[in-house]
Amino acid sequence: MVRPGYFFSETFSSLRRNFFMTCAAISTVAITLFIVGLFTVIVYDVMGVVNSIKSQVELAVYLEDGISSGLKDYIEQEIKSWEEVDSVKYVSKDQALERFKEQNEGSDILKEIEGNPLPASFEITLKDPEKIDRVALRFYDKDGNYIEGVNDVIYGKNYVNKLFSITAIIGVITIIIIAVLLLAAIVLIFNTIRLSIYARRKEIEVMKLVGATNWFVRIPFLFEGFLEGFTGGIISIILLYFTGNFLLIRAERLIVDTMRIKEMAIVGSGGVIIYVYIGLAVLGGLIGLLSSGIALRKYVKV
Amino acid sequence: MNMIEFRNVTKIYEDNTAALKNINLIVRKGEFVFLVGPSGSGKSTFIKLIIKEVDETDGSIFIAGRNICNLRSSKIPQLRRNIGCVFQDFKLLPNKTIFENVAFALEVIGKPVYEIKIQVSQVLKLVGLYDKIDSYPHQLSAGEQQRVSIARAFVNRPPILLADEPTGNLDPITSEGIMKILSRINLIGTTVLMATHDKNIVNSMRRRVVELEEGEIVRDQKRGVYGD
Numbered sequence: 001m002v003r004p005g006y007f008f009s010e011t012f013s014s015l016r017r018n019f020f021m022t023c024a025a026i027s028t029v030a031i032t033l034f035i036v037g038l039f040t041v042i043v044y045d046v047m048g049v050v051n052s053i054k055s056q057v058e059l060a061v062y063l064e065d066g067i068s069s070g071l072k073d074y075i076e077q078e079i080k081s082w083e084e085v086d087s088v089k090y091v092s093k094d095q096a097l098e099r100f101k102e103q104n105e106g107s108d109i110l111k112e113i114e115g116n117p118l119p120a121s122f123e124i125t126l127k128d129p130e131k132i133d134r135v136a137l138r139f140y141d142k143d144g145n146y147i148e149g150v151n152d153v154i155y156g157k158n159y160v161n162k163l164f165s166i167t168a169i170i171g172v173i174t175i176i177i178i179a180v181l182l183l184a185a186i187v188l189i190f191n192t193i194r195l196s197i198y199a200r201r202k203e204i205e206v207m208k209l210v211g212a213t214n215w216f217v218r219i220p221f222l223f224e225g226f227l228e229g230f231t232g233g234i235i236s237i238i239l240l241y242f243t244g245n246f247l248l249i250r251a252e253r254l255i256v257d258t259m260r261i262k263e264m265a266i267v268g269s270g271g272v273i274i275y276v277y278i279g280l281a282v283l284g285g286l287i288g289l290l291s292s293g294i295a296l297r298k299y300v301k302v
Numbered sequence: 303m304n305m306i307e308f309r310n311v312t313k314i315y316e317d318n319t320a321a322l323k324n325i326n327l328i329v330r331k332g333e334f335v336f337l338v339g340p341s342g343s344g345k346s347t348f349i350k351l352i353i354k355e356v357d358e359t360d361g362s363i364f365i366a367g368r369n370i371c372n373l374r375s376s377k378i379p380q381l382r383r384n385i386g387c388v389f390q391d392f393k394l395l396p397n398k399t400i401f402e403n404v405a406f407a408l409e410v411i412g413k414p415v416y417e418i419k420i421q422v423s424q425v426l427k428l429v430g431l432y433d434k435i436d437s438y439p440h441q442l443s444a445g446e447q448q449r450v451s452i453a454r455a456f457v458n459r460p461p462i463l464l465a466d467e468p469t470g471n472l473d474p475i476t477s478e479g480i481m482k483i484l485s486r487i488n489l490i491g492t493t494v495l496m497a498t499h500d501k502n503i504v505n506s507m508r509r510r511v512v513e514l515e516e517g518e519i520v521r522d523q524k525r526g527v528y529g530d
């Protein structure tokens with residue numbers, strides 16, 4: 001049997017020999033995977049927001065101030081008669097103000113409000129979220145103006161689309177950055193392995209001469225590459241753990257503020273983060289194995 | 303039993319150099335064969351074909367009766383474990399002691415530690431270097447270094463030992479010592495094939511001589527001399 005001690009000592013002396021190259025390779029893997037991890041978590045978050053908006057698809061129909069109760073009742077009856085509608089809830093001006101006060105408790109905004117600027121509204125949920133456009137259109141006349149009594153119609157679609165397009169742009173940019181960094185990481189690990197192969201070329205020659213198997217010759221190099229990639233992965237996890245949480249909280253805040261989304265819509269990445277961590281470590285190891293595999297193919301002939 | 307057999311073997315390198323042309327040769331078990339000829343005549347290529355460091359262009363090569371031409375690359379290590387190799391430049395590892403250098407050959411084929419200790423000590427006694435066990439290669443003379451490399455080639459007791467100009471870097475007296483060791487290894491049943499263009503050695507040994515010239519066998523003589 002081959003003693004594992006052999007492989008360990010070979011690998012570590014090699015890592016020591018190429019200290020700076022090794023550091024460069026590990027840091028590049030770490031940064032690459034950190035970005036991959038961050039992006040994954042952000043996408044997951046945004047998807048969460050999108051899904052929760054979709055599932056609650058609520059149509060808010062704001063009414064003109066001073067609408068007659070007859071017209072209000074007429075509109076409500078109309079809405080209830082549509083088959084796509086699941087429920088309709090009337091929110092009066094007073095209820096709206098009450099709700100606003102609750103949501104902004106302790107805020108300076110409250111001091112600035114005089115009277116009640118908030119409109120009354122109908123909040124409509126649908127049986128089938130896909131029909132939301134069709135329902136929304138019924139509040140417009142054929143000239144594109146709101147029908148009598150209606151001041152504004154707001155529904156989640158705008159947020160969803162905005163969110164989608166922002167995510168898509170971030171996604172494309174991130175993927176380009178990741179691709180470039182990934183390539184750099186592979187090249188750097190490849191290079192450290194190339195150097196170790198070069199440093200041990202005499203040993204490799206003797207090994208082949210006396211009949212060491214190809215795997216026996218390769219394993220220390222594969223292990224070295226794996227270790228570099230894996231260490232990079234672990235560092236990326238640590239980075240993500242500390243800065244990632246911090247950044248994500250900011251990002252979520254930003255989404256909440258700019259999109260005017262209810263805070264509860266943010267799902268948070270708590271549950272999946274552990275899988276992201278595992279994924280990063282595995283990915284790091286694979287990048288290392290791949291890079292040293294390429295170097296071995298190129299420099300160690302059978 | 304035929305230990306090494308070449309049947310119509312031709313080797314043409316990628317750059318179209320014909321190193322060996324239609325070689326036919328049989329080396330029987332326990333023989334000692336000198337492969338002689340001027341530099342560039344194809345001696346090293348002959349040896350590289352046997353250990354599959356290079357592949358023949360045409361013909362077949364049999365080792366201990368087995369055709370090695372279509373040997374899968376995963377089987378090559380097994381072939382090499384049965385063939386010891388010695389070279390002009392020793393190929394010792396400078397950062398390992400004599401013991402470690404020889405033990406290395408067994409370690410990398412997965413021999414257990416206790417077995418390694420016994421076998422390495424035995425073979426170092428055989429080449430007369432047991433007292434240098436803890437020295438490093440640079441502390442040894444060239445002749446001693448070549449004996450270490452023979453020890454490494456033979457430590458696994460292969461049935462075949464190939465030597466490519468093992469005395470090429472050595473003075474005549476040191477070379478004689480190397481030849482004594484190779485003879486001793488041959489005497490215990492090992493088939494030895496030695497490529498050389500050292501006239502004195504060949505003439506003093508009176509063994510089978512196969513002469514190559516521009517890739518062709520021009521002479522195969524039983525108790526031969528170097529010629530001219």
Ligand SMILES: Nc1ncnc2c1ncn2[C@@H]1O[C@H](COP(=O)(O)OP(=O)(O)O)[C@@H](O)[C@H]1O
Binds near residue numbers: 339
């Ligand atoms: N790897 C190679 N590529 C191309 N030509 C080679 C190679 N190795 C040897 N040769 C050529 O093959 C011929 C035989 O070389 P070699 O077997 O080394 O002869 P020797 O060992 O007798 O000096 C020479 O002409 C040499 O230049």
Ligand SMILES: [Mg+2]
Binds near residue numbers: 347466
């Ligand atoms: Mg030669």
